[in-house]
Amino acid sequence: MIVDVNLGSRSYRIVVASGALQSVGERLRELRLGSRAALVSDGAIMRLYGKTVVASLESAGFTVTTIDVPEGEAAKTLAVAEHCWDRLLTAGLDRTSTVLALGGGAVGDVAGFAAATYMRGINFIQLPTTVLAQVDASIGGKTAIDHPLGKNMIGAFHQPRLVVVDPAVARTLPEREFRSGLAEIVKHGIVLDADYFAELERDLAPLAARDLGVLERIIGGSCRLKASVVERDEREAELRHVLNYGHTIGHALEAATGYTRYAHGEAVSLGIVAEARLARRLGIADDETTTRQERMLETLGLPVRAPSIDVEPIVSAMARDKKAKDGRVPFVLAPRIGAFRIVYDVPTTEIHAVIASLGS
Ligand SMILES: NC(=O)c1ccc[n+]([C@@H]2O[C@H](COP(=O)([O-])OP(=O)(O)OC[C@H]3O[C@@H](n4cnc5c(N)ncnc54)[C@H](O)[C@@H]3O)[C@@H](O)[C@H]2O)c1
Numbered sequence: 212m213i214v215d216v217n218l219g220s221r222s223y224r225i226v227v228a229s230g231a232l233q234s235v236g237e238r239l240r241e242l243r244l245g246s247r248a249a250l251v252s253d254g255a256i257m258r259l260y261g262k263t264v265v266a267s268l269e270s271a272g273f274t275v276t277t278i279d280v281p282e283g284e285a286a287k288t289l290a291v292a293e294h295c296w297d298r299l300l301t302a303g304l305d306r307t308s309t310v311l312a313l314g315g316g317a318v319g320d321v322a323g324f325a326a327a328t329y330m331r332g333i334n335f336i337q338l339p340t341t342v343l344a345q346v347d348a349s350i351g352g353k354t355a356i357d358h359p360l361g362k363n364m365i366g367a368f369h370q371p372r373l374v375v376v377d378p379a380v381a382r383t384l385p386e387r388e389f390r391s392g393l394a395e396i397v398k399h400g401i402v403l404d405a406d407y408f409a410e411l412e413r414d415l416a417p418l419a420a421r422d423l424g425v426l427e428r429i430i431g432g433s434c435r436l437k438a439s440v441v442e443r444d445e446r447e448a449e450l451r452h453v454l455n456y457g458h459t460i461g462h463a464l465e466a467a468t469g470y471t472r473y474a475h476g477e478a479v480s481l482g483i484v485a486e487a488r489l490a491r492r493l494g495i496a497d498d499e500t501t502t503r504q505e506r507m508l509e510t511l512g513l514p515v516r517a518p519s520i521d522v523e524p525i526v527s528a529m530a531r532d533k534k535a536k537d538g539r540v541p542f543v544l545a546p547r548i549g550a551f552r553i554v555y556d557v558p559t560t561e562i563h564a565v566i567a568s569l570g571s
């Protein structure tokens with residue numbers, strides 16, 4: 212599947228196909244960029260897929276430098292970005308050269324940030340290897356590193372020139388990481404596309420079993436949905452907030468539990484359950500809309516209950532949300548499957564009630 216992201220002079224293509232990592236070199240050559248490339252990845256991913264990508268690039272005539280970064284969130288620091296700049300300089304990459312990120316969202320974020328800032332911005336290509344990175348982080352041009360005072364606080368918008376998604380690589384993901392990524396897929400269906408959500412409902416079993424054909428179709432569909440939002444709102448003016456569905460409460464839950472108890476997608480799953488119940492309580496959505504969401508998450512093995520959670524720390528974490536104004540956050544709610552509405556004045560008592568309901 213090919214998804215075109217139309218952003219004028221910053222337009223690019225998302226290629227979704229099993230085995231697509233073998234074609235990275237040819238596809239890069241078609242873009243007619245300079246002959247030097249740097250491949251940024253962590254040790255684990257490099258061992259699994261690095262050889263395939265380097266071979267593809269070299270046989271297409273590129274000179275490749277590899278840059279090793281730590282695994283996971285530890286990659287998103289200024290020191291790691293600096294390490295990338297050092298390697299780019301010593302390898303002689305210039306403004307026609309290309310940085311490729313092979314890995315999850317963390318590798319994509321730091322490599323993208325290095326590419327955005329090196330010589331005021333050079334070509335960047337995303338080769339996402341987690342489900343979350345394939346359907347979410349690699350599309351849209353947000354790059355970032357963390358600051359001791361907050362995640363993703365330092366960054367830049369820098370659109371990739373190409374995104375190559377190979378759904379086959381999802382088969383080596385640890386089970387928890389895989390399921391966590393599915394939460395973003397469910398989110399896209401709920402707020403953006405009723406037919407896609409129904410397709411998910413039909414394909415839950417083969418999806419959870421990582422059937423290759425189903426993975427390719429579902430991941431491709433989710434990329435198309437994310438791309439359509441990015442096209443209409445490149446810089447997060449307002450529409451892009453729709454992608455925060457399940458994240459307002461989800462992020463607060465992650466922050467309140469010190470980012471250790473829940474994987475991101477698990478927190479989003481609980482956030483979706485709470486926000487679906489919120490829509491029901493406010494009379495915006497009906498029972499069926501709420502139960503379909505909960506049922507899907509549960510079938511995919513994502514948490515829909517959070518025993519023994521403290522409501523207060525979650526509510527106060529929400530007031531520190533980047534989108535909060537005067538301590539109040541706007542909520543994206545789903546009036547029905549495939550639609551959304553932004554609600555600004557949700558009574559605090561209702562927020563307390565739905566978070567507390569996760570405990571039972
Ligand atoms: N830029 C954006 O728009 C955006 C959007 C969402 C999230 N993010 C960021 O993404 C990050 C999270 O990304 P993530 O969930 O992809 O995880 P990750 O990048 O933190 O790491 C995933 C882990 O899985 C391993 N891994 C990756 N692919 C694998 C594969 N195919 N097989 C086996 N192991 C593999 C990696 O080695 C790593 O240990 C966060 O830092 C978040 O802030 C960015």
Ligand SMILES: [Zn+2]
Nearest residue numbers: 395458475479
């Ligand atoms: Zn998310």
